[in-house]
Amino acid sequence: MKASWEKTEKNTGILTVETDEQAVVDALNQAFKKVVKKVNVPGFRKGKVPRSLFEQRFGVESLYQDALDILLPVAYEEAVKETEIFPVDRPEIDIEQLEKGKTLIFKATVTVKPEVTLGEYKGLEVPEKDFTVTAEAVEEELTNMQKQQGQLEVVESGAVENGDRVIIDFAGSVEGVAFEGGTAEQYTLEIGSGSFIPGFEDQMIGMNLGDEKDIEVTFPEEYHVEDLAGKPAVFKVKLHEIKRLNLPELDDEFAQDVSEFDTLEELKADTEKKLQEKAEKEKESYIRNELVEKAAQNAEVEIPEVMIESETEQMLNQFAQQLSYQGLNLEMYAQFTGQDQEQLKEQFKGDAEKKVRANLVLEAIGKAENLEPSTEDIDQEMEDMAQQMSRDVEEIRKLVDAQGALESIKDQLRMKKTIDLLVSVSQNKA
Incomplete structure (x- = not known):
């Protein structure tokens, strides 16, 4: 098979593919075996019509569409691997040649993942933000606990x-x-x-x-x-x-009912400690998100609309799933709020574009810095997954292999290592 790639626009190009003759022969043979089972010819049982008689009566052209359905996906996938492009949308296919005894030639117009020109991503600074746990925050948390017991x-x-x-x-x-x-x-x-x-x-x-x-x-x-x-x-x-x-009274009896503590003061102290732990995690998350956003803003990348649309659709599906946990669906949500699916998509679009941009930039930084997850990183991730799912590590490994999810896990680990790098080289590092 021969394959060539030529960019015609920033994120679009033409993939030209020519298969060998034998691939066409094999596809036509498979197509005939499929079609002949449905053909009625007097004097022959279904599936027993000779190939020569079939082609004489119906023409070999009657096999072309089925042969294409068999041959095109395989040829396209092999051509994508050979030319090392990364399609982000379904291609537009133009068949240039398909004849018995000849090669299949087709051109595919393909939208590919955009190239990223990185800007400054080291030494970035994140504005200070107060994550102090106040007495008011502790009281509010206790009030929430009080409402839950109401x-x-x-x-x-x-x-x-x-x-x-x-x-x-x-x-x-x-x-x-x-x-x-x-x-x-x-x-x-x-x-x-x-x-x-x-x-x-x-x-x-x-x-x-x-x-x-x-x-x-x-x-x-x-x-x-x-x-x-x-x-x-x-x-x-x-x-x-x-x-x-x-609402119940906030007193020692309340503390004994909702916790392992004997007094309200002990419950308050524990609540404050948990809020401080939460605040530390929120601070870490804030710094990481801000650094990613700044690095993304400093980079240059022209994002294909189809990538934004795909991410927007994913966000809508996630939102629908969250609604389902509350016994609602998108139709009911629209009735209550006046926002239909198209309006929701428009609302999500800005965040979807930011997420796609951030992911593309993080991927580019990871490549520039040669960041790869180690065997130890992968092993640790497997152990974390096993603990979260209360399952054996070996069982998780088999599940990951069966689902072909290892590359996805590696991608997530690369992204984490990349964000860790941004933090380590930022002005906010400890």
Whole structure:
């Protein structure tokens, strides 16, 4: 097989491939074995039609598409390896020659991973940021623990307050006409959660049990339903139930209930220690992220749009997975917030571009510095994975081999070593 690569634009080029004649013969043979099983010819059972008769009646050209399906992926992959290019998108294929007894010649228009021109990445400085754990932060953490131990209790009398969970019926309309998704009965809503259209929850504060009220709101201009975007709406609301969180006292008894400590002071001291440990990790993460961003900003790279689109799609999928843990999906999220998938993608696009740029620059720095994970690094990673998954190390090794995940693990380790380098040569190093 012959393969050549010629760049036509910054990140695009033409991959020209010519296979040998035998590869075409083999592909046509495989195609015939597949097609002949479906052919009906009088006097022959399915699958038993002679090749010569088949080609006489249907033409060898009838095998070309199946032969291409067999031959193209293999030839393309071999050509990519031979020319050492890194495609980032599906190629556009143009067949120039496919005939029985001749070679297959095709051209593939390919978008490849961009080249990076590194800027300064050593001696970078990160602005100082305060990660001090304050007394207020400790109290806030204790309050969160207190809320977790709180009990929801039905409010027998009184008005709705911020933070209450209410059960309501509602029916929405625009200009007197009901709209899809605007009606529900016995709906549970947390006041202050921001789940509904802005202004809805605020107007429920002060309502009493059994009250009925017309709540007037305006749909956001960017609402996902075009017919409703920016329009005023009226929701007829009836309040059925109020539940409020009853909090336990913050005292020694509380400390004994939620921890191994006997006194509240001991719990406070332990909480402060954990917050300080968390703050140290956040500080380390902050420095690493800032250094990566600065190195990326100093580099020059023209990113193909398809790489940004792919990363954006991954971010959307991850967001959808996070929603699923809360019993939601993208459609429900769009209904509550007015943001559809396209708007979410647009929202993620900036971060997706930054992530792609950072990864490309880190890869380029790693190559420039000849950074490679050692056997010890890989062994340690396997042990860490085994510990996290509560499985045997050898079992993890077999799993990694079976999934072909070793290169991915090496890539992650290279990136970690590269960021470690940025930290070690920065002005913020210890």
